[in-house]
Amino acid sequence: MTAVVRPGRATSLQGLFAPRSIALVGATDKSGWSLSTYQNLLGHGFTGPVHLVNPRTPEVHGRKAHKSLTAIGEPVDLAYVMVPTPAVLDVLSEGAELGIRNYVVLTAGFGETGTEGRRREEELHAFVREKGLNVLGPNGNGYVNAAAGITPYGLAITQPPPAGPVGVVLQSGALASAVLNFMHARNVGLSMLTSMGNEMSLSVTDVIDHLVDDPATEVIALFLETVRHPEEFARVARRAAEAGKPIVALKIGASRLASRTAQAHTGALVGDDRVVDAAFRRLGVLRVHSLEELILTAGLLARTGPLPGGRIGVVTPSGGACEIIADRAEQEGLEIPPFAPGTTARLKEAVPDFATVQNPLDVTGYVLVDRTLLARALETVAADPGIDVVLALVDLPRVPPADPEAARAYFGAFAECIRKTDKPVVVSGNVLTDITETGRRLQEETGFPYIAGGIDHAMNALGAAVRWSRSLPDVLREELSAPAPADVTPGRPGETWAEHRAARLLAEHGVPVVPSVRTADEHEAVAAAERLGYPVVLKAAADGLQHKSDIGGVRLGLAGPDAVRSAFRDVRAALQSSGYGADPAVLVQPQRTGGTELLVGVVRDPTWGLTLAVGLGGVWVEVLADSALRLLPVTHADVRSALGELRGARLLDGARGTEPADLDAVAEVVVRIGELAGSLGPRLESLEVNPLWVRGARVEALDALVTWA
Template identity: 70%
Template sequence: MTRSLRELFRPSSIALVGATDKSGWSLSAFQNLRDHEFAGKVYLVNPRTEVVHGETAHRSLSGIGEPVDLAFVMVPTTAVLSVLREGAGLGIRNYVVLTAGFGETGPAGKRLEDEIVAFAVEHGLTVLGPNGNGYINAAGRTTPYGLPIPAPLLPGPVGVVLQSGALASSVLSFAQARNVGLSLLTSMGNEAMVSVTDVMSYLVDDPGTRVIALFLESVRHPAEFARVCLRAARAGKPVVALKIGTSALASHTAQAHTGALVGDDRVIDAAFRRFGVLRVHSLEDLIITAGLLASVGRIDGRRLGVVTPSGGASEIIADRAEQEGLELPAFAPDTVARLTGIVPGFATVQNPLDVTGYVVVDRTLLGRALEVVAEDPGIDAVLLLNDLPRVAPADPSVTLQIAGATAERIRRSRVPVVVVSNVLTDITEFGRHVQAQTGFPYVAGGIEHGMTAIGNVVRWSEAVRQVRDVAPAAVVEPPAAGPGEVWAEHRAAGLLAGHGIPVVPAELAAGEAEAVAAAERFGYPVVLKAAADGLGHKSDIGGVRLGLTGPDEVRAAHREVLAALRDRGHPDAATLVQPQRRGGVELLVGVVRDPAWGPAMAIGLGGVWVEALRDTALRLLPVTPDDVRAALAELRGYGLLTGARGAEPADLGRLSEVIARIGELAVELGPRLTALEVNPLLVTGSRVEALDALITWS
């Protein structure tokens, strides 16, 4: 597909089919090609009008009589296929279909769309759309695009793929306002043939693209998406995504608690994390972060040195740094000594550094301080707060000279220097001029979004080191189980134990005597539970009896639980007797199968925490013990595991191994496993034990 896309995005001639003065789309496409200086030929095709947009039009594609590389199709819905037929006959291989009325309108439209795709596949055509606005190849000055493109169109390193037509204009305006150049922007439309992942794949291979920015409504091809993201990570090209909306997680997960906890959007988060995709939450952050990634590449550490001309801004930066998990370490003694020699006597030398308003008097102050801070051995990057000038002064030479000196210092810096402006205002024409003339680097727009962008770059730099290919798991023979079957605890626990997961000892008891005998073997107190396949939450029927301290209590509990089971149609059920554990911290480990992304694991603190707080971390499977450890550290109640208030700290290494092993087993059990829940998993120091388990099969 990448070779086809190279053709699609680099035509030497374009025919606008269905061109008419009456259509804003037609006019925009025509003007875009003219105003942004498309080097090839443009033909207008209209069967009924001789002159369109002031040019002579052709009656049909056939009437052009010269080779056409790309047809930009704006004809009525029902006429699109015949345009493709005509074009295919003429050897035209590439099509952008702006026309709407296809799959997005319902089954009838979908049939038309399918016909088009079938025809295209059969004849080796490439079709972008339908129902998209086209694309903008900024580097190639090729703009078959049906909405106005604001001038100037800035070519550059960011490739943009949008599952939205209307937002493209906003992205273009905003990128221009940030002086962020684009390599390619595509408005995908219905993705009938060319998909988001196809274009991403093209951009991974495109030497002109350093960062891929996505606006996504849905991920239509999860497996392909995963593959191309891993390829991007290996190529060192960040993928930044604004993913909106929520789709329903299949309701078959309702049986286990976990189902309620795994919001679909959190699965997306988990998937993006796994594949190294940086998720942003606004259009502004999409472009500002992509621009910064294209400019500085990686930032390998969280320690930031901050140089500003403002105390107020320094404090905003300090607040935001904390929110982004960035550190502002104290400067090294040598740095402090050198800065003391530079800043005015009334300034305080600290990180963040405020060189003070004295910059008004000495305009070199900020640059000299930057040079010193950039050499501090204890930082991984410098944040330089420095607005670009908005309006050209009468004599711009001093401004250019100062900017040039700063740019030179930034180029020479050992660590990345991120320039951030105070507020998010447009980079003006003069600002762009200063950047072009002096090599002054990218300016992240405003402290608010700039700090988000720095946090994002740091997170991506960490994530991309951890992205890994995941070998498909060897599926073990799934145990015999009927469809939709829910396994009783002892069967589930047996399966876990058979695969190396520690479970609490337990004995099945058919009668009171057996129950008492088991209890005596374990020693009191014991737990007695209902044991019957097909039961979900045992506690809902009073089927969990805790803290039984003697034979009489065991006998009574056994009787009552069996009676409750009989009432629910389990005449031959038994009970399960276990020693009662005390102390420790309860966790929940649940696996559900997401229809798009496969098995996902929720890890949380058990009991009331899960119920009331939804304090869980979610990961796609498989997970390594290190992944689990990071997930545990995300929990709000993490302190309970590390010994808050004198509790025994959990052996996190052992705990993470056990949880990772549960995930491994869930993967090995293959797609028939609908849900697996260990709740609670009890950890007491280095003892980790599953106290209860539930498995559901499809």
Template identity: 60%
Template sequence: MKDLSSFFRPKSVALVGATEKSGWSAATYANLISNAFPGDVFLLNPKGAVVHGVQTFASFADVPGQVDLAYVMTPIDAVIPVMEAGARQGVRNYVVLTSGYGEVGAEGAAKERELVDFAAANDLIVLGPNGNGFINATDSITPYGLPIPKPLLAGSVGVVLQSGALASSVLSFAHARSIGLSFLTSMGNESIISVTDVVAHLVDDPQTKCIALFLESIRYPDEFIAVAQAARDAGKPIVALKIGRSAKASRTAQAHTGALVGDDRTVDAVFEQLGILRVASVEDLLTTASLLAEVGPLPGRRLGVVTPSGGASEIISDRAMDEGLDLVDFAEQTTAKLVEILPDFASANNPLDVTGYVLLDRTLLGRAMEVVVADPGVDVTMLLSELPRAVPPDMDGAVEMWRANAARIEQASTPVVAVSTCLTDINEVGREIRERSGFPLVLGGIEHAMTAIGNAVRYPELVRTAGEPPIPPLAQLNAIDAERTGVWGEQRSAEQLRRAGVPVVPAELVDSADEAVRAADAVGYPVVLKIAGDEIAHKSDIGGVRLALADADAVRTAYDEMLAAVQVAGVKSRTVLVQPMRPLGTELLVGVVRDPVWGLTLAIALGGVWVELMDDSVLRVLPVSAASIRGALEKLRGIDALKGARGAQPVDLDALVEVIGRVVALAQALGEELESLEINPLRVSGGEIEALDALITWR
């Protein structure tokens, strides 16, 4: 990945193609000047005309000084000539606003390839093409092609977007809610600088405390994983809005596992494993990111709430349930202190409604918050507090009240999150009161604030699991002599599982009814017969399975009937597996399939026919830790079946995690030829864990 520290901190900027006819040109120049860019701004126009009231230069050679960054706004056929002229003058960094490249089709893609090849040959760095530029709010560097709301609010949230128009909406929302940004960029086509390059830059940026991403695609998965891990290690949360929820077709027609692995579900798994918080809206993206940047991750789920509204208390109660937050009962000493300061008609409950008495006693809300914050059972306090939109009759008195509450928040032993009831703009009055009083960030609206609080509580749990050591590939895997192609049926697949230490049901191959009876007598009745053959993926679909055969006559009859049934389906094999019939237990599917983007992906689901009927599955991308496997099991909707629901014997989850870990280790050791490895079902009952069927598909 690229070092972009100088790219995003130029000491001089040249606007190439500056003209009065272009709104892009006017906006970019105005952004640099009005936001007090500390360096030189040069305007280039081949005619050397006066543009935006400034004398332009006809070429880079005419510029009286070094150009650190060229912002290119020319027609597409002039872009490479501009870069050639710049390169001759030592200009290395370019933002290319021009569109008409890969986003428009094959002809544009060819032009984009030319741009990339030229940049590579001349060691040039390009943001774009087809991008708006960037805003380095920390250093007042704003080569950005659309209007920036004023004033530019510098803060601690770095924003990276794979969208141009959406970037302006993000800026408007951040300004409306007084959310300070350290950095924002619109990526354009990512021809040279990619999302992962910019995230790596923000990980190293001391002013950025949280990174917010809007993603349409993840182009470089390995780099993405690396920068996400670096952000986690640096203590910088990543919040992501990833669009595209449609699942692709099955990865492999041979195994159920392939049907469980789709784009969006795999991204969910990747984000969870990397400690990335995924959100569903632009509002949640910025609200969550600003909370994490300003307050930081929250230490626990026990929430204390102080509000002046009974209705708001009910809304908060419902949303707390949605987010898994606990509205704990206040301790006795807390209740006693609240009773002393509340009006007689108020109740000292959580959420705490201090009532409209705040209109008579403006200190009541702050004093009540001070009591709740000190409660030993409260991890986080939510304060419902509306910044004024109209000038108060006593502005100085209002500022003093807000300053007193700001001091209480600053001195609190546990975090306090201020929230407005609705998602309304903070206007000039509210901004002035915040600036004069030092009052912290106020999250916009109960709905999005509760999502943000829930995310900030979950974040420490995510990163704790994400930091666990992964299960390594199986170290001692004997060489596989057979050719790794096609599909391996149950017998050969089960042998690989046994070698990896996975418990597998005993089985004997037979070629006649007499041999089937002898094998059944040996293993003990009842038994199971299964048609054997590598070309057979789903035996039950063609009548190739017979269960609970109680004696020799039943075995003979089942053998003949099964062969007749599979012959109708075109299967000529007469080879049959004989296995002991196991008692009922909970059945799981445990499979590993190769995702085309993310590689080997583990799927855990309720097994047997329930895979299709209930779609209760959880994914993890390899490598994966034992703790992550345990977390995946806990996320199954059917987890109660494993824990002993309705008097059933609970499964030994530790032993189950160990077995699934062996499956993972085997899949990683089988090499790049592996397409999928599946156990369906894996029978679990108490401490008994056993694979009853298996399938391996090679690429």
């Protein structure tokens, strides 16, 4: 029996996250955590019984304490455990005996503290698995179920965010307070926040799974230090996309990966933070880069859902704001198209004579005189057939207005106008300040919509929302089946196959490879050259030889038999003097000229598995690291989009007078390389084709290396 029943256990965390009765085990007046948890439960809406358990004190927090879980004598749905570390297992044993299935373990001193702690955690985990318990933690503060008003949570919640559509899962306890405060400050509605702790049993993916099924949750926001279960993560991300619930994630540790990679020298791509980008892209997870972006992007998506497009109509009372918005739109890849002629004509009637009618629209400071101006302009812009989304710049008052009735009427009418439009309307303030009590009350009283941040964060969130909306069809496409295992006898673990063996493997699996003749003496070499046609290339070939050029084992541009003979002698000598005398073959190949050289590599990322990199070869990849990554398996379209991301992409279009590359032909070969890598499965460590030569529709691997796991 396992604690976490993977597929289909959609409601199995119901008891954990929606208990009807809670016991605080280890409750004590001496602990701030205990007091906070108790006060949170009492102060934020929990209506069921809260039992305090302490074997040594008859009274805790001014109320009777029970000696043990057993002594409660009533059913308990959830035990919140904050006893000393050595006592945790005993509490769970007693609870399991009583039929209590759900636990939050606040107690620390487990896996996070070293060898002895790890041993304790393993022992606890074994018990939890055996009994099929749901355990959040240990070393976690619990959760805040704002939708249901259930808050078994160990830190004071001084300003609870409103109940609402955003579910938050955090792999950091200390940042939870900051997130709760920020959601309150920006009036972003919370369904549930979970502080994961050590993820001994329940992990981030289990909670995401729960939130996908949770009717109160429309968007899921993650703070991730690490993705522990990448396959599970992929599964729940797909479920979220299918449910139309965006996942937004702040995934940190780029600098840590960078330093680890720098130390480990295991290849520039392994552990590259860009693999995380590639994985999230594949899974439709929006990656953000600050806590503010995390919450504001989630808040915006909760308001809009998927957006129909990226053509934004902008309505503001400020020219300066218009220019900031235009600059930011460009950075976010959003379009601010000219208005349709009809829209322009109607706007000209609506705005003052001295206003310039254009998108973005500045209706001018005349809004202070004509209080319906902005709303009327918004209505007109929303009716423009060339506009997908309207962005309106409105600041809520921060202090009680002189005439509260007038303010209510103004914002009420504005809210009504927004409700009436059939386009998504995003409202942004100018700068990122709190929504104050005054603003909050106005929003409640008038239904004035969510304010997506200051201009900077609102544009960021809008850009992210459009990207997510556009990516949905691709994320939801049918999953590619993994290729069948190839019928290949792999090399020894850690062995590298140089060109002469790697090329054969490629050719056998449908990847076009430059013709190559393995020769053992000058006569064979010249005969091969005559057959292939001059000019030819000679290359050293020997098992274990990876970097032919470094030993002088490559000779280019050989135009006749004399050149071939002389080059053969040189290459052979280079092999012998470098210790490859045992198997000193020389490859003869026709020299390919013109066209463009690509690099196509597949490496194994420790978290995400086989990852494809495409780049422009030679100087581009060596000096610029100009490459694009995709998780395997890849489609033709994946490869096309990856090629399009390259800084030097224009080179493939013939920017330098070379023959334009047939990108479909390239993509076909790259897909085949990806399939071969996939079919080699766990046996493969890395596979690199460098260069993959392209000229028009001709695509050939000119060299390759395969390393076995």
